[in-house]
Amino acid sequence: xxxxxxxxxxxxxxxxxxxxxxxxxxxxxxxxxxxxxxxxxxxxxxxxxxxxxxxxxxxxxxxxxxxxxxxxxxxxxxxxxxxxxxxxxxxxxxxxxxxxxxxxxxxxxxxxxxxxxxxxxxxxxxxxxxxxxxxxxxxxxxxxxxxxxxxxxxxxxxxxxxxxxxxxxxxxxxxxxxxxxxxxxxxxxxxxxxxxxxxxxxxxxxxxxxxxxxxxxxxxxxxxxxxxxxxxxxxxxxxxxxxxxxxxxxxxxxxxxxxxxxxxxxxxxxxxxxxxxxxxxxxxxxxxxxxxxxxxxxxxxxxxxxxxxxx
Amino acid sequence: xxxxxxxxxxxxxxxxxxxxxxxxxxxxxxxxxxxxxxxxxxxxxxxxxxxxxxxxxxxxxxxxxxxxxxxxxxxxxxxxxxxxxxxxxxxxxxxxxxxxxxxxxxxxxxxxxxxxxxxxxxxxxxxxxxxxxxxxxxxxxxxxxxxxxxxxxxxxxxxxxxxxxxxxxxxxxxxxxxxxxxxxxxxxxxxxxxxxxxxxxxxxxxxxxxxxxxxxxxxxxxxxxxxxxxxxxxxxxxxxxxxxxxxxxxxxxxxxxxxxxxxxxxxxxxxxxxxxxxxxxxxxxxxxxx
Ligand SMILES: Nc1nc2c(ncn2[C@@H]2O[C@H](COP(=O)(O)OP(=O)(O)OP(=O)(O)O)[C@@H](O)[C@H]2O)c(=O)[nH]1
Ligand SMILES: Nc1nc2c(ncn2[C@@H]2O[C@H](COP(=O)(O)OP(=O)(O)OP(=O)(O)O)[C@@H](O)[C@H]2O)c(=O)[nH]1
Ligand SMILES: [Mg+2]
Ligand SMILES: [Mg+2]
Numbered sequence: 001x002x003x004x005x006x007x008x009x010x011x012x013x014x015x016x017x018x019x020x021x022x023x024x025x026x027x028x029x030x031x032x033x034x035x036x037x038x039x040x041x042x043x044x045x046x047x048x049x050x051x052x053x054x055x056x057x058x059x060x061x062x063x064x065x066x067x068x069x070x071x072x073x074x075x076x077x078x079x080x081x082x083x084x085x086x087x088x089x090x091x092x093x094x095x096x097x098x099x100x101x102x103x104x105x106x107x108x109x110x111x112x113x114x115x116x117x118x119x120x121x122x123x124x125x126x127x128x129x130x131x132x133x134x135x136x137x138x139x140x141x142x143x144x145x146x147x148x149x150x151x152x153x154x155x156x157x158x159x160x161x162x163x164x165x166x167x168x169x170x171x172x173x174x175x176x177x178x179x180x181x182x183x184x185x186x187x188x189x190x191x192x193x194x195x196x197x198x199x200x201x202x203x204x205x206x207x208x209x210x211x212x213x214x215x216x217x218x219x220x221x222x223x224x225x226x227x228x229x230x231x232x233x234x235x236x237x238x239x240x241x242x243x244x245x246x247x248x249x250x251x252x253x254x255x256x257x258x259x260x261x262x263x264x265x266x267x268x269x270x271x272x273x274x275x276x277x278x279x280x281x282x283x284x285x286x287x288x289x290x291x292x293x294x295x296x297x298x299x300x301x302x303x304x305x306x307x308x309x310x311x
Numbered sequence: 312x313x314x315x316x317x318x319x320x321x322x323x324x325x326x327x328x329x330x331x332x333x334x335x336x337x338x339x340x341x342x343x344x345x346x347x348x349x350x351x352x353x354x355x356x357x358x359x360x361x362x363x364x365x366x367x368x369x370x371x372x373x374x375x376x377x378x379x380x381x382x383x384x385x386x387x388x389x390x391x392x393x394x395x396x397x398x399x400x401x402x403x404x405x406x407x408x409x410x411x412x413x414x415x416x417x418x419x420x421x422x423x424x425x426x427x428x429x430x431x432x433x434x435x436x437x438x439x440x441x442x443x444x445x446x447x448x449x450x451x452x453x454x455x456x457x458x459x460x461x462x463x464x465x466x467x468x469x470x471x472x473x474x475x476x477x478x479x480x481x482x483x484x485x486x487x488x489x490x491x492x493x494x495x496x497x498x499x500x501x502x503x504x505x506x507x508x509x510x511x512x513x514x515x516x517x518x519x520x521x522x523x524x525x526x527x528x529x530x531x532x533x534x535x536x537x538x539x540x541x542x543x544x545x546x547x548x549x550x551x552x553x554x555x556x557x558x559x560x561x562x563x564x565x566x567x568x569x570x571x572x573x574x575x576x577x578x579x580x581x582x583x584x585x586x587x588x589x590x591x592x593x594x595x596x597x598x599x600x601x
Contacts, residue, residue, distance in 0.1 A: 041351040044531030047342060110529065111554065111582070112411025116442075142582075143419075143450035144443045151442035167450060199557040226411065230348040230531025232559035239558075253410060256496040258533040281410065281441070 024072040029061045032076055036299070043259030043298045046234040049087075049268045056083055077301065084295035087264055092288050093248065093273040098219045101189035102134075104180060106216065108209050108244055109224035110236060111197030114252035114278055116145060118224055119194045120152030121278065121286045126190050127158055134188035136179040137162035138172040138212060139196040149194050156283055159188075172196070172208065177215040193218070200239025209244040221246040222275065225262060227254050233262035234269050241270050251294075252278035255285065259298050323377070323601060331371040337362070340380070347599065349562035350532050353569070357383060381600040387565055388592035391574035395549070395589075399520050401480040403488045403513060405473075407506060407545050408525035409537055410494030413553035415444065417525055417579055418489050419451025420587035425487055432457040433485045435476025437469040437509060438493040448491050454584050458485065469493065469505065470512040477516040488517075497540030506545045523576065525551045528561035538567045547571075553579035556586070560599060 033054045040050045060079045070078060097103045105122065107115040119135050126133040135153045137160060139145035146166035153160035161179045164170025176193050183191045195212060198205035213221060223246035225233065240246060249270075251263055254277045263274055274289040295301065326339035337358060344354040357380070364379050365371075397404070404421075406414045415438070422432045434452050438444035439462045452459040460476040473490045480488045492509065495502035513519055524547040526534050541547050550573050552561050564575060575590040 038351050041345060042532055044348075044533070047345045110557070112413065112527070114411065120442075142447075144446040147446050148441075148443035155442070199554075201558050226527075226529070228409070228527075228531065228533045229529050230534075230559065230563060231346050232348070232529050232557070235558045236529070253496065255498070256409070256533070257498045257536060258531070261531070 024061055024076070026062060028072070029058055029076070032061070032073075033058050036080060039299055040261060040264075043261035044230045044233070044265075045261035045298065046231055046265035046269070048234070049265045052268070053083060053087070053264075080299065081295055081301055084264065084298065084301075085291050087268045088291035088294050089267060089273045089289075090291065092290065093275055094288070095275065096219050096247070097190075101187075102180065102183040103190045103220075104193065104216050104218040105190065105220045105222060106176075106193045106195065106213060106218040106244075107222050107224055107250075108195050108240060108246065109197060110199065110226070110229075111142075113197065113224045113226045114250075115139075115197065115224045116148050116152060116194050117281065117283075118222075118250055118252065118276075118278055118286070119149060119192050120156045120158075120283050122192050123153065123158040124156035124283045125286070126192075127156065131190050132188050133158050133190040133192055134179070134183050134186075135160045136176060136191060136193040137164070137166065138176045138179070138193050140164055140166040140170040140172050140175070141168065141196040143167055145194070145196065152283070173211045173215050176212045180216050191216075200236040200243070206239065206243035209240075213244050218247075220248060222248050222250050223266075223272070224250045224252060224278075225266065227251050227260040227262060228256065228258040229262045233265045237266045237270050241272070246270075246272060248273055248275040250274070250276045250278060251289065255279040259300070260294065261298055263294050264298055323380075327373045327377050327601075329373055332365060332373055332376055336373060336376065340376075344562065347560035347562035348531050350566055353562075353566045377600060381596050384565070384599060385592045385596035388568065388575070388595060391568055391572065393549075393574045393576050393590045393592075395521060395576050397487060397520050399518060400486055401477065401488045401517060402486065402520040403477055403480075403490070403517050405490050405492065405510060405513065405519055405522045405545065406525060406551075407492050407522060407541055407547070408494060409496050409527075412494065412525045412527040412530075413551075413579055414438075414494065414525045415448050415451060415491050416582065417523075417551050417553060417577065417587065418448065418491050419455050420579065420584055421577065422452065422455035422457040422487075422489055423584045424587055426456045430487050431485045432487045432489065433460060433476060433480050433483075434458070435460045435473050435488065435490040436462060437472040437476070438491050439465070439467050439469050439472060440493040444491070444493065451584075457489075458483075470509045473509050473513050474516060477513055481516065497537045503540060503544040506541075510545055519546075521549055521576075522547045523549050523551050524573070525553055526561070526564065526567070528552055528554045529557060529559040530561075530563060532563060534563040535567050535570060538571050538573065542571055542573070547573060549574055549576035551575070551577040551579065552590075556580040562599075 123133045137146040137149045278286045436445040
């Protein structure tokens with residue numbers, strides 16, 4: 001965000017002095033680490049994760065690990081970048097498909113995170129990939145969530161299983177369970193279950209999500225989370241991990257200018273991989289998650305990394 | 312309302328049971344404020360201010376510190392006037408914000424709230440973009456006992472729906488108009504221009520009484536960038552903070568208020584039609600700090 005000046009600006013400033021010196025001293029590193037800490041907090045990375053992260057960076061920056069090709073400042077940047085990518089998951093993970101179809105994918109997350117939209121995106125993408133997906137309207141709570149999914153399904157050209165009208169009517173666990181049977185009968189090979197948004201602290205709704213999971217035994221449970229989320233990302237992710245457990249994460253609304261520090265927090269705290277990035281309201285606006293791009297987004301390291309290349 | 316199991320009060324509890332203020336106390340305070348999304352800059356400012364106060368009053372009692380913290384937050388929040396100005400007839404309220412923050416839901420609750428005071432209300436479905444947004448607003452209008460003006464064709468220009476809603480109110484003598492708009496990220500120039508257009512078109516009919524920017528309490532430091540862009544393009548007059556029934560504390564609104572001078576006017580605390588209240592700095596500070 002423009003208000004504080006980017007980390008890359010601030011680090012470049014710090015590094016001006018460092019460039020001319022030889023080995024990094026503890027006080028050099030501490031100054032740099034303070035800047036990194038501040039930038040991570042501005043990016044909404046959770047405080048605990050920031051503490052761990054900066055401790056690791058400090059330790060590595062002061063260790064004997066030496067890269068002859070880089071000056072000390074560049075070494076710090078490289079360490080930061082490596083550590084970020086390490087936490088975000090070095091490699092991309094793909095969706096797991098069931099050996100015996102249908103593959104069941106359940107979506108869960110806070111209110112308004114982007115689940116229903118993602119259901120449409122997944123459906124369209126799967127269809128293009130030669131699958132025969134079916135969407136399931138198991139959010140029977142939010143006003144007109146069923147209609148919304150039907151519209152999205154139509155846009156994606158994919159059928160929607162919606163036996164209940166919603167708006168408080170119908171049992172989502174039963175709908176989800178019936179959906180899987182229906183898919184088996186009609187030979188749809190992927191079932192994507194849209195569920196109601198719920199808060200991490202809402203025990204009753206969390207149990208409902210867990211019941212949907214038990215009733216459908218999904219191959220993937222995707223935790224959908226808004227990239228604009230702040231420090232609460234960790235509480236919420238933990239609550240969903242304990243409540244339903246999830247196999248992967250989808251980060252949404254990355255088309256905005258949020259740094260998306262939540263990505264780092266969630267990956268670090270839950271150990272679950274981030275699988276997709278959602279980047280718009282259109283059904284084509286999503287892509288597999290790239291840890292390296294996310295790393296440079298969180299810390300705005302783009303420019304600093306080119307400093308290394310110029311070395 | 313669900314239990315606030317991760318409240319700032321909870322985070323602070325440890326530091327207020329100790330007999331005296333020490334370095335750990337300050338560390339805990341910083342942690343609690345960061346964790347509540349106050350952001351590093353505001354957190355530093357508050358900690359410094361409190362350190363100065365503690366020095367000045369020569370206290371070592373954590374209970375004093377707790378009181379000072381509550382006062383500081385309350386004082387900062389109370390600098391702005393949270394009154395809604397709805398005296399024009401019709402009083403036109405435009406509701407704006409990024410995607411999924413709770414605009415449509417807030418309109419439903421707000422309409423209900425106004426109906427409770429016997430005001431006649433019409434809502435305008437100027438989100439003609441999102442799937443089933445019109446139907447969602449219609450459900451809320453029904454719950455609230457409000458009228459609704461819908462688009463006459465699919466993907467109608469939102470500005471013209473807004474125009475027709477105000478026109479309807481003038482023709483029928485409806486007292487309050489609340490216009491729903493599509494969620495849009497503040498970074499999208501074209502969509503932000505569309506919002507300016509809605510505002511211009513409505514103003515041809517009647518002055519706009521309030522432009523409410525809805526902010527989601529789970530948001531982090533991005534909230535400030537949102538506020539700045541919506542102020543620029545839509546002339547925001549007040550903030551609505553939603554989803555405060557969750558574990559997020561919405562501390563970022565403090566810097567939003569201080570940087571923009573905009574008051575919080577409404578607070579959303581659930582998905583039910585009654586889960587909306589006015590904003591009281593004292594209550595907010597009390598809930599935060601305990
Ligand atoms: N800009 C942007 N908007 C998105 C993205 N994903 C979803 N949205 C928008 O965010 C809003 C909420 O999306 P939904 O799909 O309804 O979210 P949800 O999680 O199903 O919401 P609930 O069912 O109410 O919990 C809508 O306006 C979507 O168009 C994204 O990646 N970028
Ligand atoms: N827990 C909780 N959920 C809320 C609150 N306000 C809104 N929601 C939920 O958040 C989700 C999004 O709400 P909407 O009113 O559709 O949000 P919006 O801003 O109109 O979304 P778009 O029009 O898609 O941009 C829905 O599931 C709402 O039920 C609140 O105060 N607390
Ligand atoms: Mg939904
Ligand atoms: Mg809406």
